[in-house]
Amino acid sequence: MEKLREAGLIDGALVRLSGSMVSRYNECLKLLGAKTTKLKQFSIDGMGWSPEIAEEKKDNWYLNMGEANVNAIVLSPAQKDKPVHMPSHSFDRDVMTAVFAAYGREIKDITKDAALILHLDQNIDTFFDPFDLLRYSTITVRFTLLNKLKEKQQEQRALIQWFNRNNNFIDRDVHQKLLESAKKYGDLRKRKLDLEPITLPINSFYTTAFGGVFVLKDFIKTILVFEDKTWFKKATSDTTHDVLLFHIDHDELMDALVRQLIIENDLKSAVRTARYERIKKQLFSEQLKKKEHPFKEILESPMLFKRYLNQLPVETKKMISGVEIYFQRLTVDSELKQEAFVDKAYHKALHYPHSSLMDEQKELIWKLLSKVMPKDPLHLYWYDKAAFYDAYQTWDPSYQEWVIDTILLNANNQLS
Numbered sequence: 001m002e003k004l005r006e007a008g009l010i011d012g013a014l015v016r017l018s019g020s021m022v023s024r025y026n027e028c029l030k031l032l033g034a035k036t037t038k039l040k041q042f043s044i045d046g047m048g049w050s051p052e053i054a055e056e057k058k059d060n061w062y063l064n065m066g067e068a069n070v071n072a073i074v075l076s077p078a079q080k081d082k083p084v085h086m087p088s089h090s091f092d093r094d095v096m097t098a099v100f101a102a103y104g105r106e107i108k109d110i111t112k113d114a115a116l117i118l119h120l121d122q123n124i125d126t127f128f129d130p131f132d133l134l135r136y137s138t139i140t141v142r143f144t145l146l147n148k149l150k151e152k153q154q155e156q157r158a159l160i161q162w163f164n165r166n167n168n169f170i171d172r173d174v175h176q177k178l179l180e181s182a183k184k185y186g187d188l189r190k191r192k193l194d195l196e197p198i199t200l201p202i203n204s205f206y207t208t209a210f211g212g213v214f215v216l217k218d219f220i221k222t223i224l225v226f227e228d229k230t231w232f233k234k235a236t237s238d239t240t241h242d243v244l245l246f247h248i249d250h251d252e253l254m255d256a257l258v259r260q261l262i263i264e265n266d267l268k269s270a271v272r273t274a275r276y277e278r279i280k281k282q283l284f285s286e287q288l289k290k291k292e293h294p295f296k297e298i299l300e301s302p303m304l305f306k307r308y309l310n311q312l313p314v315e316t317k318k319m320i321s322g323v324e325i326y327f328q329r330l331t332v333d334s335e336l337k338q339e340a341f342v343d344k345a346y347h348k349a350l351h352y353p354h355s356s357l358m359d360e361q362k363e364l365i366w367k368l369l370s371k372v373m374p375k376d377p378l379h380l381y382w383y384d385k386a387a388f389y390d391a392y393q394t395w396d397p398s399y400q401e402w403v404i405d406t407i408l409l410n411a412n413n414q415l416s
Contacts, residue, residue, distance in 0.1 A: 004392065007404050009381070011051045011085065014043035015078045024115045027146055028073045031117055034062055046082035046096045047118075048073025060086050067209035068127045072096065072118040077108045085385070090206040090364055091139075095120060098200055099141055106192045110145060116195075117144040122202075130210045130224060130235050134217065134243070136202045143195040204364055214368050218361070220260045225253065225368060248372055254348055262365060263351045267342070270350045271323050278406065279349050279375045280320060284309065285399050287316050294398030296405070319343045323350070349373040377403045378410055 004010040017025060018041035025044075026036035035057070042052040047063070049072075054060045063071045070088045080100040084093040099118065100107065110116060119142045124132060203218040211228025222243040226232035232247045246253040257263040270276050281299050288308055291298065298304045309317060318325065318341070326341035338347075353365040367383040374380050380388040381403075392400060 001389070001393070003400060003404060004389075007408060009404065009407060010389070011043065013082050014045055014051075014085075015076055015082065016043050017041060017075065021075055024075055024146060025073065028075075028115050028117050031144060031146070032063065032071055033065065044073070044075070044079070045085045046079050047084050047087075047092060048075065048079070049084070049086045051085065054086070061088070064088060066126055067207075068122070068124045068132075070120040072120070074099075074107060074111065074116040074118065076111055077104070080104065080107075088208050089120075090367060091200075091202060092120075094360075095139065095141060095200060098198060102198055103195055106195055109192050115146040117146070118142070119144070121197075127209055129238075130213055130226070130231055131238060131241050131243075133207060133209065133213060133215050133224070134222065134241065136205065136215065138199050139202050141198045141200070143197070145193060145195075204361060206364060206367055212371075214364070216260075216262065216364075219262055223256065223260065223262075227371065248368075251344075251348075253372070254351060257351075257365075261354050261356060263369070264354050265347070265351045267323055267338070267347070267350060268327065270352070271327065275352075275376055275379070276323070276350065278378055279346070281305075281402075282375050282377055283320050283346070285396070287312055287320065294401075295396055296398045296402040299399075299402050319346065322346060345373060345375075349375040378406055381407050 001010060022037070022040065022042070025048075028048075029036050037050075037053045037056060039052055039056060042050045044050045049063055054062060063073065065071065067088070070092070072092075079096075081097070084096065087093065107116065121140045121142055122136055122138070123140070124135060127133075204214075204216045206212070206214050210231040211226065213227070213231075214223075214225040216223040216225070223246065224235065224243055225246050225248055226235065227248050229247060232245065235245050244256060246256065254263070258265070284305070285295055285299070288295075288298075290311075291308060293304055298308055309320065312320070322341045322343055323346065326336065326338060329341070330336050351369060353362040353369075357365065363383075366379060370376070370379045370383040371387070374384065374387055374391065377388070377391075380391065392403070395403070
């Protein structure tokens with residue numbers, strides 16, 4: 001994992017906290033009913049989540065109060081546009097972008113000496129079954145200020161009004177209260193501390209609740225795709241909701257997504273893409289057990305790649321190069337059956353979001369496809385980092401190097 005850290009591909013783009021910022025963070029944790037951290041310095045992402053604190057607590061979801069109650073902490077304007085490393089929903093980063101767009105100036109002012117707690121409220125206190133997810137239509141972000149600054153501001157304004165009334169300016173008690181408030185909180189009178197709740201529409205999304213569920217509801221028919229088999233089985237016993245239910249391993253899922261115009265598969269176009277080459281090299285690396293050269297060198301050299309490919313058993317070569325073989329032979333025999341040459345898993349891996357989808361929808365569907373068939377290391381890194389880190393640790397060190405180079409070369413090409 002150290003190579004990933006050196007390349008800035010793990011826990012990257014974080015905001016470092018120490019000193020008084022750590023104290024403020026602990027005060028926020030107290031307000032959330034969570035135990036404070038003993039760490040003297042640590043880093044946070046765009047939502048205020050810290051990998052070091054998560055490791056300390058052995059809890060990746062320490063900011064949340066159950067699956068239905070997601071929170072964030074903002075201590076610095078530097079959190080703007082930072083990644084969200086442990087999102088509960090696929091839309092969490094978009095929520096943070098909207099918050100900073102609406103209240104960028106206020107956040108800069110408030111975080112000079114305080115902090116903000118954000119509550120992502122979908123008007124559901126707790127989840128009982130996966131169909132509760134269908135009630136997500138909007139999400140409201142509500143704000144809590146550390147140290148009750150808004151109330152203290154109102155108190156200061158009331159004291160000033162009293163001070164300016166009649167002869168109250170000679171009241172020593174009023175003088176003392178003003179001095180104490182100013183000394184503790186500064187002059188709050190003209191500070192921008194009014195943050196009205198922000199309500200955002202929610203369409204299709206992914207959530208980690210119930211073991212991971214994709215809620216696809218802005219298409220022809222609503223679909224729920226489950227990662228967890230137990231929750232999927234429980235959901236299938238429901239007869240009151242008119243939705244399609246699939247487990248992520250079901251072959252029928254891909255056919256349903258094609259019929260709903262959510263994904264498509266044009267093999268002839270796919271074989272000419274960089275993604276096809278990455279998938280082919282991933283499958284090749286899984287099959288090659290004996291080699292005299294490092295993977296990085298083999299995968300970057302067409303000559304070496306062909307040399308090692310031809311050393312593999314015939315059936316393995318057919319699986320890896322089946323798509324190309326199929327189209328080569330199709331030119332002389334139009335009656336050929338695709339399934340006779342193209343491996344079923346390979347075919348599944350080459351699906352992609354339908355061209356009619358909006359970018360936001362494509363992002364979500366790429367995430368789904370990366371979970372269905374995690375054979376493209378670049379997309380796995382982009383859309384399912386937890387799975388990527390797990391897979392990375394099983395790879396040959398020289399293949400790891402090739403993957404890191406591939407990610408860095410494509411740093412600005414997401415959605416490709």
